[in-house]
Amino acid sequence: MSTSTFNYSYVLPEPALADFVESFWVLENHSDEAKEIVVLPDGSFDVFFGYSVTEPFHVTLSGIATESTQAILAAQTVMFAISFKFLALEYILHTPLAGLLNSTDYLPNDFLDIQQADLSDLESFKEKISLKLKTCLQKNIDPRKTKLSKCIYDSKGTVTIHHAADSCGWSSRQINRYFQHWVGISLKNYLTILRFRASFSQIQAGKLFPEQQYTDQAHFIREVKKFAGVVPKELSRNKNDRFIQFSILKKK
Structure with missing residues (x-):
């Protein structure tokens, strides 16, 4: 932009x-x-x-x-x-x-x-x-963590905790301890944020329905309002270009 x-x-x-x-x-x-x-x-x-x-x-x-x-x-x-x-x-x-x-x-x-x-x-x-x-950059990187990272980001937050744990050979309990210590939230909550972010482009385009494995329309609206403070329709309007990430998407 x-x-x-x-x-x-x-x-x-x-x-x-x-x-x-x-x-x-x-x-x-x-x-x-x-x-x-x-x-x-x-x-x-x-x-x-x-x-x-x-x-x-x-x-x-x-x-x-x-x-x-x-x-x-x-x-x-x-x-x-x-x-x-x-x-x-x-x-x-x-x-x-x-x-x-x-x-x-x-x-x-x-x-x-x-x-x-x-x-x-x-x-x-x-x-x-x-x-x-x-x-x-520390030289000795735990391969379980790099596998977990790839799984999380490649899926844009849609991977299940069980699948993420299986993919990296690390228990879900250990993963959650890791996230709570380093990030401050659980893996589940982190995944929901990534999934919300993945919906930016579709909402900006006026597609006000779930595309990132939300349970249903109500779940999608509830999650968007939780993170944005407004429902998808208002977010897509982006009055006065106040949602800066959407303004960037619009004009990139």
Whole structure:
């Protein structure tokens, strides 16, 4: 998405980081006015590098979101970010984010050696960050966890817990302990968030019926309202482009 007022673009990680990083992206508000936005749960953990007319360069880390969040995109905002998958918590960031459920925290301004001057070109940002992430990446990765990750993300949240456990040779009890410790929610709840995210494009296109193995229409509406705060019909309308992820989908 790129207009005279807003710019959004993203790039995918190189294969060596694909199990840990979902994407690198930039969102800019070039206007002189702040914009009210709503951010929806999408299953990612994000590190943001940004600045605006109201705040100098800063770095923040967000935990998993289980509900929609209203926010203000300040005037003249420049925001570059990394969206991480759950394995990055253990093997790159080396810290559990259970305590950051539905919240964010500030990181040191020199985190990953990124400075304000690096926030000008997304490809250059990706290259610099990728080199740093690979130096942080722990070498001995539990193969059960990489299998679990592939199963979860490939299915877009539609896999059953039983099948996920069988596919990686890890008990559902152990998996849930792992998720509660590192992510802050159960695997079941994480899967429902990924399934909700997978419905974004269909809802944005006006397809207001379940396509991601929801039990029925009522279940679909209930889950969307739980995470978005509104029913699918209102979400698809996206009045004033306030649901920022839908605005991005519309214009990509």
